[in-house]
Amino acid sequence: MADPVVRLDRVSKRYPKLTALDAVSLEIRAGEIFALLGPNGAGKTTLISIVAGLVRASEGTVTVLGKDVVADYRFTRRNVGVVPQEINFDPFFNVEETLRIQAGYFGVRLTEERLKEILVALDLEPKRKASPRTLSGGMRRRLLIGKALVHEPKVLFLDEPTAGVDVELRHSLWAYVRTLRDRGTTIVLTTHYLDEAEELADRVGVVDHGKLLVVDDKRALLERHASRQMRVTLASKLDVLPPALAALGLALENDGRSLHVRVKPGETFGAALTALAAAGIPFTDVETERMRLEDVFVELLHGRAA
């Protein structure tokens, strides 16, 4: 297997009253999309910030393309792009100037061709001379991505790229992330949306309270943890659940007014619905939902993973 693009070896970040990262070891492979999942405050941003040099690790080592991010920071930073979670912009400079300045920091003179390529890819060409103040939230987020790409990094970190953005932009950002990966850029994205990880990632890491709970292939992780749930609203209150339904995993809730059942990926709710009809129990509504990441966390934390 090729050498990892990014390697964290027992990396910790400790603050006086908080351990943001606790002995995290992780390898990001070349050309993959790696999703780092976790609730707010889990340590995702801290991890990214340490790789990018924004935060200094208390312990452990981080390498990018085999070079230490502290000792060889010039090399590693030239190869890392970071799209921060918080939108930032300098109101003194327009879109084009913003990109040129960012490239300049990295020692890159942005050619007109490259500038246009970034602007077109991010649908910002018509706003080239516009002040970031006049851009919509989505455009500002795309400008952040443009800034992170000006020096053509080998690995791009996207910190919560779709937090608070509308569905259309979300999908266009996903498409662009795939394009970047297809061109050879390694992508690391943090998110607390499980569907985002499902949609994009090759591998997934789950972090909570600074600890890396699991790193796995996306499919393997979802098969193990991401069950679905069906909730059936009954036409009338049911006091006792027939044993045939209980055997299928159905359980009463809401004081007998509804039933719920959970199935693993690949399984369907067909057997439960058939049994419900066979038992002659009338129902008025059926609702299915995928488990949210928070639910997966609860299971992981309590060792109750399916």
Place this chain on the structure above:
Amino acid sequence: MIASLGVRTLFVKEVRRFLRVPGQTVLSPVITTTLYFLVFGWSVGSRIGPVEGVPYSRYIVPGLVTLGVVSNAFLNTSSSLFMMKMMGTITDLLVSPLSYLEMLAGFVFAGVVRGMMVGIVMWLIAATFTGFHVAHPVLVLLFLLAISTSFAALGLCCAIWADKFEQVNFVPTFVITPLTFLGGVFTPIAMLSGPLRAFTTWNPLFYMVDGVRFGMLGFSDADPRAGFAVIAVIGLVSLTSAFLLLRSGWKLRG
């Protein structure tokens, strides 16, 4: 070459930033100081006799120019870095391959440019009234460059330390302006008495004003070499402090 382009980018960006709002960054200090010159130097000064054979209106020019240079060099770096902290754009710089020394150079050079620009414009305005003769032009330039470098570096220290904009304004309002005004801008030290005179001899801004006055007018209260030594020490301390603060990551990096 990466280093030089990075520093140049930061420097040019910082200069363009203050040139985008010339009314605020250049014109405003020039008008304020020109008013000082007109009121104190021209109106009041006409009733005061010459100092060391020089008309009073001309006597106060070096002090006012120094005040303009000091304030603007300080304000450029302090306001810019503080705004970058507040707006989050400091991240753009911190993830770049620029070294701390390069960041320091980019910010400080831009602060020096603004300080010198304001100082020169102020001097040109004053000189149209008092004459363009300068006793030691090279010395004036050296003094002002050293002064602006020192205060641009101090501005960076202040911006790193500050959590609120009020704190950024604290230093120019409560430290720089009083020390400059009490540093012999309007009065020769011989005219002062008692504690004020003692205070002035301990006031580092006095040596800066005095040094610039020597360069412009050819005379001074203190030995200009002592003045230059004071500025050199302050410059060295402020540059070293700014560098160490940047390197420490205090209030910048987590």
